[in-house]
Amino acid sequence: MAPPDRARDVGTAVPATGEALPSPQAAQEENPQARLERARAALRRDLARLEGEGPGEGGREGHREGGHDPPRGRRDVGGRVRLGAPALDAALGGGLARARLHEVMARAAGDLGAAHGFAAALAARLVAAKGASGGAAVWIQDETAAREDGGLYGPGLAMHGLDPARLLLVRAKDPREALWAAEQALRCRALAAVLVEIGRLGGVYDLTASRRLVLAAREGGAAGVLVRAAAGAGAEAFASAAATRWIVAARPSRPGLAGEPGAPAWTVSLARHRGGREGIFDLEWNHEHCVLAELEALSRDRPAASGDGAGGPPAALPFRRRA
Missing domain, CATH: 3.40.50.300 (P-loop containing nucleotide triphosphate hydrolases)
Structure with missing residues (x-):
């Protein structure tokens, strides 16, 4: 999880597969913490896709606890x-x-x-x-x-x-x-x-x-x-x-x-x-x-x-x- 001083909306990662983004009205009504989690999840998915380890392909997504990467040396x-x-x-x-x-x-x-x-x-x-x-x-x-x-x-x-x-x-x-x-x-x-x-x-x-x-x-x-x-x-x-x-x-x-x-x-x-x-x-x-x-x-x-x-x-x- 990001440090408290960074726990804000990190912007929009452009979807690599054309997934739909929420409408402007929905984005305004969305809870700030929910926007943060959505943006972080989108960035994780894109990076995992680049590694060939996207969800549903036996990648790490299914093995994370709370959506976080396991510690790496x-x-x-x-x-x-x-x-x-x-x-x-x-x-x-x-x-x-x-x-x-x-x-x-x-x-x-x-x-x-x-x-x-x-x-x-x-x-x-x-x-x-x-x-x-x-x-x-x-x-x-x-x-x-x-x-x-x-x-x-x-x-x-x-x-x-x-x-x-x-x-x-x-x-x-x-x-x-x-x-x-x-x-x-x-x-x-x-x-x-x-x-x-x-x-x-x-x-x-x-x-x-x-x-x-x-x-x-x-x-x-x-x-x-x-x-x-x-x-x-x-x-x-x-x-x-x-x-x-x-x-x-x-x-x-x-x-x-x-x-x-x-x-x-x-x-x-x-x-x-x-x-x-x-x-x-x-x-x-x-x-x-x-x-x-x-x-x-x-x-x-x-x-x-x-x-x-x-x-x-x-x-x-x-x-x-x-x-």
Whole structure:
């Protein structure tokens, strides 16, 4: 059961099988505790379905006492996923660490889209590394982030390399409940990545909160990616237990053969790396193969003017702003 200060409606987990949601009138009349239990049960069912252990299939649902998971021994599944850019992978000690927490922030207000694109690229890479037979991602948004950044756009995500069919969207009403949902999702061993997008971190996300996410990630094995959805987030310093902190800025992409915009490109500062090297990298995303490449190396291989548009420009943006 969630701690008392978290015992509130945690929002709506979008049903994976199209189950009906209560009408607005019924939702208003529903007891708050009943809404909480319904939302928690929906999240448990979705996570259990990802693990192939849904109710009625001999899974753990029938063996829980009071609907709670039995205690599991703490474990650290570890491992790394190569991102594709040799210098970056070398700085990371062989790739991005699984079972850890990573923070992604924008350099300035104009770089918010770039930060989200980079976070989506990390998620796509983590899911792709799991192979076709396994691996999924959960994207958690609080209401402030959803209002400021808009909702996720399926065709844009697909063209960015993140298959919407392997993505579960969870909407939380505030940052505290978004962090709680992320903690539960990180314990699911079927997931490759858990992204949590929060509009206002102040007063909610601190060293203790980040440690809870780290412990959950070590138990489940997924990589947690915390996206700060606020202007100038990169300029704010705060303590956390995250393994890495990335400050992302947009940069011009290389033109394709016809002069069209090329693949997404960023200037990424690895501003924090526990026990490893830091640095600044100019990167390009190849959504077809779900890998990052260093722009300097690509420029040495062939001039930008004669680029072949490797990875191609995305047909649609991953986010669609609300009117």
